Amino acid sequence: VIKCVIWDIDNTLLDGVYLESPEQPPPPDPELLAVLRELSGRGILHALASRNPPEAARYVGAVTGTRFAAAECGWESKATAVRRISAELSLAPDALAFVDDDMIERAEVAAALPEVLVLTPEDAAESPAWPDFSPPVVTAEASRRADMYAARQRRQAEAATFGGSRDEFLRRAGTRIAIGRAEPADVPRLRELSVRTHQLNSGAPPLAEAELAALIADPARLVATVGLTDSYGDDGIVGCSVMERNGACSWPVPVLMMSCRALGRGVLDALLGWLCRAAAAAGGTALTVPCLVTDRNVPMRLALAAAGLRAAPGAVDAGGRAQFSRSLDGPLPAVPDWLSGWDGAQ
């Protein structure tokens, strides 16, 4: 049972970034403000962990009307902040939840403290319905989500103590990545991915359901879905790519996006390997991914670099995008043998 929720401030409890407008800082996120109040009413404590000056904590306390039991503001890692709060409040890590919009911060905390329940702001908005936060009434939907997070906790805890390489762990966990040809029924999930993913998104603007349906129906495009499951649990569709057929030229990939649920499980790397193979098999000579260059999607750029894609140095256009490309001659990036499904043929 969770006894304390540790909150990030920027783009989590606040609807914006504190230091971007210290004269008039952003207001609290209304949905999470309601969660703060609801959980307080159940006797759950709140704490803050933020890369901000201490004034930010005072501001958040005042603007949310919440007494925070502890506040760690500074420039150290969030894992360090969570450890300090755990010691200060004498609460074991398994009685703590940590909420942050940044998936790398979440990954750091999850890696350093696998017992802590690590949540996105979207998860936190649903948390009052989960058994960990409210022993009595539980809906079927909420318990499915809770099962998924429990599966994630178990996977993380076992990965942390597993001696071998990441791929050996993925194999032992029975990881299966299934590439599928997107169907009209997938549109709502793809819309969700398009709106919600940032750090593993090449930066296509959010796509409306009608646009996605049109892409799927267009024979000149390959729209692939990526399913992910293992012996701990089934994550369903976690990713999507759109690739344009382009004969014996470079095949563009205008849409590439992946849920942070897939993070650290080799799924984006596998999808890039699959895209290279599907394009090469149909006569494509190169693969090009236009990617927004920001400090948010560094994980996407790392995956592109790992798959051998490069942009011309300094070639970032006025829209902040660079064209990352690689030849499809010679050896292609590896795909794991647990990837299966559609081969990209029409």
Added chain:
Amino acid sequence: VSLQAELAQLLAEVTGHPELAELPPDVSLFGGEAGLDSLAGTMLLRQVHRRYGVDVAAEDLNLDALADLGTLAAFIEARR
């Protein structure tokens, strides 16, 4: 302790694989032995930024500095 050895230590921490603290400076970080993925890579870059004040992601569009520990150390050395 040399910068390369410090970076190997950081790599071991972010990947959770203590044996990588002994990784030779010319072994490729992507794929193979080191198996740096986008998660561990981003954590490594954040630690580098925190510790040495060098924002590799902002300065190196293609992230070629992450080819191996030797190239990463040279990149940091040239900027701090």
